[in-house]
Amino acid sequence: MSQTIDTNRRVVLASRPVGAPTPDTFRLEREPIPSLEDGQVLLRTVYLSLDPYMRGRISDAPSYAAPVEIDGLMVGGTVCRVQESRHPEYAAGDWVLGFAGWQDYAVSDGKGLSKLDATKMQPSWALGILGMPGFTAYMGLTDIGQPKAGETIVVAAASGAVGSVVGQVAKELGCHVVGIAGGSEKCDYVVETLGFDACLDHKEDDLPERLAAACPDGIDVYFENVGGKVFDAVLPLLNPKARIPLCGLIANYNATELPPGPDRMSVLTGALLKKRIRMQGFIVFDDYGHRYGEFLEAVGPWVAQGKLHYREDVIDGLENAGEGLTGMLEGRNFGKLVVRVGPDELS
Amino acid sequence: MSQTIDTNRRVVLASRPVGAPTPDTFRLEREPIPSLEDGQVLLRTVYLSLDPYMRGRISDAPSYAAPVEIDGLMVGGTVCRVQESRHPEYAAGDWVLGFAGWQDYAVSDGKGLSKLDATKMQPSWALGILGMPGFTAYMGLTDIGQPKAGETIVVAAASGAVGSVVGQVAKELGCHVVGIAGGSEKCDYVVETLGFDACLDHKEDDLPERLAAACPDGIDVYFENVGGKVFDAVLPLLNPKARIPLCGLIANYNATELPPGPDRMSVLTGALLKKRIRMQGFIVFDDYGHRYGEFLEAVGPWVAQGKLHYREDVIDGLENAGEGLTGMLEGRNFGKLVVRVGPDELS
Numbered sequence: 233m234s235q236t237i238d239t240n241r242r243v244v245l246a247s248r249p250v251g252a253p254t255p256d257t258f259r260l261e262r263e264p265i266p267s268l269e270d271g272q273v274l275l276r277t278v279y280l281s282l283d284p285y286m287r288g289r290i291s292d293a294p295s296y297a298a299p300v301e302i303d304g305l306m307v308g309g310t311v312c313r314v315q316e317s318r319h320p321e322y323a324a325g326d327w328v329l330g331f332a333g334w335q336d337y338a339v340s341d342g343k344g345l346s347k348l349d350a351t352k353m354q355p356s357w358a359l360g361i362l363g364m365p366g367f368t369a370y371m372g373l374t375d376i377g378q379p380k381a382g383e384t385i386v387v388a389a390a391s392g393a394v395g396s397v398v399g400q401v402a403k404e405l406g407c408h409v410v411g412i413a414g415g416s417e418k419c420d421y422v423v424e425t426l427g428f429d430a431c432l433d434h435k436e437d438d439l440p441e442r443l444a445a446a447c448p449d450g451i452d453v454y455f456e457n458v459g460g461k462v463f464d465a466v467l468p469l470l471n472p473k474a475r476i477p478l479c480g481l482i483a484n485y486n487a488t489e490l491p492p493g494p495d496r497m498s499v500l501t502g503a504l505l506k507k508r509i510r511m512q513g514f515i516v517f518d519d520y521g522h523r524y525g526e527f528l529e530a531v532g533p534w535v536a537q538g539k540l541h542y543r544e545d546v547i548d549g550l551e552n553a554g555e556g557l558t559g560m561l562e563g564r565n566f567g568k569l570v571v572r573v574g575p576d577e578l579s
Numbered sequence: 580m581s582q583t584i585d586t587n588r589r590v591v592l593a594s595r596p597v598g599a600p601t602p603d604t605f606r607l608e609r610e611p612i613p614s615l616e617d618g619q620v621l622l623r624t625v626y627l628s629l630d631p632y633m634r635g636r637i638s639d640a641p642s643y644a645a646p647v648e649i650d651g652l653m654v655g656g657t658v659c660r661v662q663e664s665r666h667p668e669y670a671a672g673d674w675v676l677g678f679a680g681w682q683d684y685a686v687s688d689g690k691g692l693s694k695l696d697a698t699k700m701q702p703s704w705a706l707g708i709l710g711m712p713g714f715t716a717y718m719g720l721t722d723i724g725q726p727k728a729g730e731t732i733v734v735a736a737a738s739g740a741v742g743s744v745v746g747q748v749a750k751e752l753g754c755h756v757v758g759i760a761g762g763s764e765k766c767d768y769v770v771e772t773l774g775f776d777a778c779l780d781h782k783e784d785d786l787p788e789r790l791a792a793a794c795p796d797g798i799d800v801y802f803e804n805v806g807g808k809v810f811d812a813v814l815p816l817l818n819p820k821a822r823i824p825l826c827g828l829i830a831n832y833n834a835t836e837l838p839p840g841p842d843r844m845s846v847l848t849g850a851l852l853k854k855r856i857r858m859q860g861f862i863v864f865d866d867y868g869h870r871y872g873e874f875l876e877a878v879g880p881w882v883a884q885g886k887l888h889y890r891e892d893v894i895d896g897l898e899n900a901g902e903g904l905t906g907m908l909e910g911r912n913f914g915k916l917v918v919r920v921g922p923d924e925l926s
Contacts, residue, residue: 493840498831505860513852
């Protein structure tokens with residue numbers, strides 16, 4: 233089942249899941265590796281990123297991006313090596329960041345590719361702390377959250393690709409940072425390795441009471457990437473003029489119907505009004521693409537100096553990507569989830 | 580029952596209403612007019628402003644301001660004349676804007692008063708288009724809404740003190756402006772006099788369909804001061820990157836319990852996420868007090884030139900203020916609601 237030199241394995245969407253994805257959601261296909269024309273490169277996938285937004289792409293509910301079609305290739309960010317080049321700017325062996333999807337090989341005309349310097353960083357980090365998740369964390373926190381030293385920041389999924397960066401950057405900015413994560417192992421990591429002031433296990437009882445105790449001065453910024461019962465616990469603790477950057481609602485993604493009543497929509501709007509709160513959704517490359525360089529300048533040195541910690545959860549093999557996505561939606565990963573699709577060097 | 584020279588009539592909160600205010604909510608009392616000390620002025624109320632926020636002040640639910648106490652004087656913005664002055668900066672006969680509450684006479688040390696030039700404008704307008712409601716409209720629209728020429732703006736309570744200014748300023752900025760109001764008389768006024776592009780009667784059926792037809796390019800800014808079924812109709816029509824300044828939710832103020840399910844809180848947060856919407860509550864003097872001069876410079880000339888139209892709904896007599904507030908919460912007023920408490924000149 234591993235990557236070979238003469239066949240392209242590709243994972244397509246077999247059916248749209250109702251609720252959580254199942255083994256029937258995806259199908260692995262094989263095809264010959266396409267041949268190149270002038271101006272093209274052949275990319276071999278080394279790492280595939282798995283991210284929560286993918287749940288939205290396999291649904292046909294209205295969203296910010298077109299859904300993956302049935303029998304269509306699953307989309308995804310990838311770190312690839314150039315296997316063969318007929319493009320003047322690329323040479324065989326180059327490392328690139330792209331969006332080749334869930335497959336071994338892809339043909340590209342170079343558009344949307346960024347070269348990576350594998351001597352300076354672990355290439356897979358371009359899918360995480362130095363890529364979309366890290367950029368999401370940085371822009372949402374600094375541009376929408378606008379934290380000030382001494383303020384209290386709460387971040388859910390605190391050991392994950394986005395949350396871990398949010399909290400560490402907020403600590404660099406002098407904030408009181410409280411994480412929320414699932415299980416004691418993750419919570420220990422968030423406090424002991426990432427340096428958050430506290431981390432609460434949402435699988436234990438009495439989250440609202442424990443969160444109130446961990447935030448004695450209320451909450452000034454809630455970085456929302458989860459929703460559900462974590463948001464319910466946060467809402468009453470928000471301070472006047474609080475900010476809520478909103479980049480994900482993973483707790484809702486597999487939901488097939490709305491929760492029972494009463495209808496609390498007016499509870500949320502009433503809180504936004506009475507507390508003069510700003511809540512804002514964003515999609516980082518759509519809203520902040522022009523500021524990616526600024527992010528790399530700010531965060532790159534912190535990563536290079538070891539100031540920011542980063543943890544990857546690596547799944548081996550393209551054939552296991554679907555199960556990896558399902559597990560992520562249940563919070564089973566621990567750190568940024570990537571699939572190793574092929575080896576660094578293909579012999 | 581009219582204003583006299585020797586008695587202070589004052590309206591106090593008799594009981595906290597459950598749902599809509601009733602005749603038992605308020606009580607009119609009489610007391611001698613207080614005497615002055617050095618450094619004080621005696622204010623005689625000419626106009627009292629009635630505003631939706633007052634419903635919140637007679638409730639003891641947590642809010643942004645302390646509630647009025649039982650047996651305490653009802654709060655409210657007023658336009659007064661100085662009846663007697665022992666303050667060096669004020670002379671008898673001066674017109675001032677203040678916050679004297681629901682009463683004929685008040686003693687002030689001058690703090691929080693602003694002198695009004697009655698030769699330049701109708702003094703009561705300081706309670707409306709040139710006061711808190713107009714300022715709310717202007718800052719919410721321009722600072723949070725940030726409308727661009729050609730965008731579509733929807734504003735509810737379009738004939739009211741805030742909505743009428745929102746829509747007219749948006750027209751000055753080159754926007755497509757759709758109002759929503761209760762009844763055909765108000766809707767005609769909003770289109771014919773205020774110059775909105777369209778106005779929909781929320782008392783008629785099929786508001787969602789009619790709103791969609793009036794906003795063929797979707798909605799870029801929804802100025803929210805109503806909530807309820809108007810917001811429900813707006814939500815599906817919001818464009819990506821829409822902005823929702825939120826200054827009121829009058830449809831909810833008398834509610835005694837939440838609506839039945841399902842729980843649509845995640846519908847709202849999901850829309851904010853997928854459409855990358857900014858929703859932000861604000862209270863104009865708390866958040867923008869330092870920009871009041873800028874507002875007067877921008878809007879004052881438009882008012883003076885007759886570019887912005889303004890309509891007052893004047894109730895006669897302090898004893899009718901309570902019923903006026905109840906009517907406003909049901910949408911019975913037509914224009915900015917003020918109470919004429921006493922004559923311009925007291926003979």
